[in-house]
Amino acid sequence: MNTKSLYQEVILDHNRKPRNYGILDNASHHAVGHNPLCGDRLDISLNLSGEHINHIAFHGESCAICKASASMMTAAVKGKTRADAEILIQEFRDMALGKLNLDGHHHLGRLTVFAGVRDLPTRVKCAILPWHTLHAALNSVTTTSTEVTDDSMHAPVDSAS
Amino acid sequence: MTPVESILKPQIVSAFDVERIRADFPILKLKVDGKPLIYLDSAASGQMPQPVIDRLVSYQTTQHANIHRAVHYLSEIATAEFESARRKLQHFINAREDREVIFTSGTTDAINLVMHGYGRKFIGAGDEIILTTLEHHSNIVPWQMLAEEKGAKIRVVPINDAGELLLDEYEQLFNEHTRFVSVMHVSNALGSINPIKQMIAFAHARGVPVLIDGAQAVPHMKIDVQDLDCDFYAFSGHKMCGPTGIGILYGKADLLEQMQPFKGGGDMILSVTFEKTIYNTIPQKFEAGTPPIAAAIGFGAAVDYLSEIGMEAIATHELALLNYATEQICRIPGVRIIGTASLKTAVLSFVVDGVHPHDIGTLLNQEGIAVRTGHHCAQPVMQYLKIPATSRASFAFYNNMAEVDTLVAGIRTAQNVFV
Numbered sequence: 001m002n003t004k005s006l007y008q009e010v011i012l013d014h015n016r017k018p019r020n021y022g023i024l025d026n027a028s029h030h031a032v033g034h035n036p037l038c039g040d041r042l043d044i045s046l047n048l049s050g051e052h053i054n055h056i057a058f059h060g061e062s063c064a065i066c067k068a069s070a071s072m073m074t075a076a077v078k079g080k081t082r083a084d085a086e087i088l089i090q091e092f093r094d095m096a097l098g099k100l101n102l103d104g105h106h107h108l109g110r111l112t113v114f115a116g117v118r119d120l121p122t123r124v125k126c127a128i129l130p131w132h133t134l135h136a137a138l139n140s141v142t143t144t145s146t147e148v149t150d151d152s153m154h155a156p157v158d159s160a161s
Numbered sequence: 162m163t164p165v166e167s168i169l170k171p172q173i174v175s176a177f178d179v180e181r182i183r184a185d186f187p188i189l190k191l192k193v194d195g196k197p198l199i200y201l202d203s204a205a206s207g208q209m210p211q212p213v214i215d216r217l218v219s220y221q222t223t224q225h226a227n228i229h230r231a232v233h234y235l236s237e238i239a240t241a242e243f244e245s246a247r248r249k250l251q252h253f254i255n256a257r258e259d260r261e262v263i264f265t266s267g268t269t270d271a272i273n274l275v276m277h278g279y280g281r282k283f284i285g286a287g288d289e290i291i292l293t294t295l296e297h298h299s300n301i302v303p304w305q306m307l308a309e310e311k312g313a314k315i316r317v318v319p320i321n322d323a324g325e326l327l328l329d330e331y332e333q334l335f336n337e338h339t340r341f342v343s344v345m346h347v348s349n350a351l352g353s354i355n356p357i358k359q360m361i362a363f364a365h366a367r368g369v370p371v372l373i374d375g376a377q378a379v380p381h382m383k384i385d386v387q388d389l390d391c392d393f394y395a396f397s398g399h400k401m402c403g404p405t406g407i408g409i410l411y412g413k414a415d416l417l418e419q420m421q422p423f424k425g426g427g428d429m430i431l432s433v434t435f436e437k438t439i440y441n442t443i444p445q446k447f448e449a450g451t452p453p454i455a456a457a458i459g460f461g462a463a464v465d466y467l468s469e470i471g472m473e474a475i476a477t478h479e480l481a482l483l484n485y486a487t488e489q490i491c492r493i494p495g496v497r498i499i500g501t502a503s504l505k506t507a508v509l510s511f512v513v514d515g516v517h518p519h520d521i522g523t524l525l526n527q528e529g530i531a532v533r534t535g536h537h538c539a540q541p542v543m544q545y546l547k548i549p550a551t552s553r554a555s556f557a558f559y560n561n562m563a564e565v566d567t568l569v570a571g572i573r574t575a576q577n578v579f580v
């Protein structure tokens with residue numbers, strides 16, 4: 001277990017000064033993510049122009065891991081196509097669950113600072129919640145939860161009770 | 162040394178040899194990430210001393226067979242040991258008779274037993290059940306299920322900001338529809354010790370029976386069910402040096418006799434034909450199937466161990482830990498203790514400005530410190546206090562003052578990560 005690598009400067013910085021924090025007026029897509037086990041709540045709104053994510057914003061109550069993950073996620077997907085965002089969502093999820101070969105080909109870049117959560121099963125959900133919520137927003141599901149079990153996105157995540 | 166340290170430390174050494182006690186707990190020698198384990202999560206589950214571990218092993222290696230069923234040597238020994246464990250538990254809580262002590266799988270199971278056995282028989286449409294804001298989910302959900310099934314209503318005793326029940330409001334909840342009161346003795350989330358003796362007397366004066374969820378009380382203080390005069394008292398083995406999978410429902414014999422069985426099966430019957438089954442007498446009526454025999458015997462060994470130390474000595478040491486930890490944590494700027502009832506067990510729930518409890522939990526874990534973070538299965542308390550979660554350090558008699566110091570240092574380290 002190497003929890004030290006989780007609270008790296010990048011993560012602490014994004015927690016302190018989250019990027020794209022706030023509410024988007026006239027959002028075309030919106031979703032609220034909720035982790036009932038720890039009370040974390042995250043609101044994501046975005047504007048799609050054609051297939052591109054033009055604007056994205058988030059706000060909510062959460063731990064540092066979740067907030068930094070949301071902040072870095074919004075920075076990463078802004079300007080990208082919906083399809084590219086879905087690829088990142090899949091890769092991030094695989095990384096958090098320890099199923100991604102970090103040395104292989106992927107698009108995560110600096111997002112690999114979150115790789116350490118794979119050793120902390122109770123914190124995996126904190127890191128994934130923003131991505132889960134983005135997935136829901138892109139697919140116009142307006143509320144979601146880390147406990148939605150019929151969603152393949154979350155079935156493998158361990159319970160954090 | 163701080164003034165508090167100099168007052169408390171010498172006293173403890175003379176009254177109670179915590180280091181000798183710690184030597185009984187093999188798990189306390191564990192290292193986490195190279196750091197000595199500091200176990201401050203005993204409210205979730207306690208650790209097991211060597212004599213209890215030894216008892217489980219000796220039972221399993223020399224005494225195991227099924228109970229109440231065969232005439233052979235092992236079955237008779239296992240039955241005798243199982244029933245002897247029941248009597249140890251009886252004496253530990255001062256129940257009048259051993260048949261008033263029912264083995265369950267834990268507190269949750271015991272509460273569900275009363276819900277099914279008593280509630281479904283005696284509570285009906287329009288009847289009211291009184292609970293409190295402090296309750297653990299296990300003392301909320303079964304009653305909600307009953308209320309839904311029967312069309313009964315749940316009334317909730319409110320708390321103040323310190324985490325104390327409002328007794329006046331409790332008394333005002335009673336009316337001609339009140340049929341049952343179910344209340345926790347000690348809050349797992351905040352540590353508040355509730356004035357249950359008074360609450361029981363008030364309910365009894367109106368002919369209403371009372372169940373006490375004692376999961377967080379029995380490990381920390383002397384319990385006398387006859388003195389309390391409660392109708393039911395539920396608790397778990399794993400929170401008091403015993404194994405998981407075993408707990409107790411104490412119930413007054415006359416009530417238990419009127420109740421319907423909860424589970425059907427072997428051991429709970431006197432005779433079975435397809436036309437009619439005659440139920441066994443208490444306690445067997447409520448103990449269907451093969452029980453966790455080893456766990457029950459281990460539970461007996463656990464209360465032997467606790468009795469030898471003495472519940473008064475345990476309570477005194479834990480109060481000193483609570484006072485010292487409260488004092489030390491109050492001195493950290495930006496840290497707020499949640500739950501400041503005037504009577505408390507050694508539970509410290511706290512929040513740190515600008516740092517989410519989950520981050521505190523992970524950062525403390527880096528220092529080898531085990532605390533619980535989250536809502537502690539008590540979401541209504543968190544909703545009342547308007548906080549999503551807390552970090553909770555819960556102490557047991559095997560914790561020492563040095564561990565409090567490590568906790569305080571760990572909280573400061575966590576704060577520094579976020580400045």
Ligand SMILES: Cc1ncc(COP(=O)(O)O)c(C=O)c1O
Binds near residue numbers: 205266300374376
């Ligand atoms: C106050 C209280 N009641 C009930 C329970 C449930 O106990 P168990 O999980 O052993 O059934 C707990 C344990 O967390 C508790 O703290």
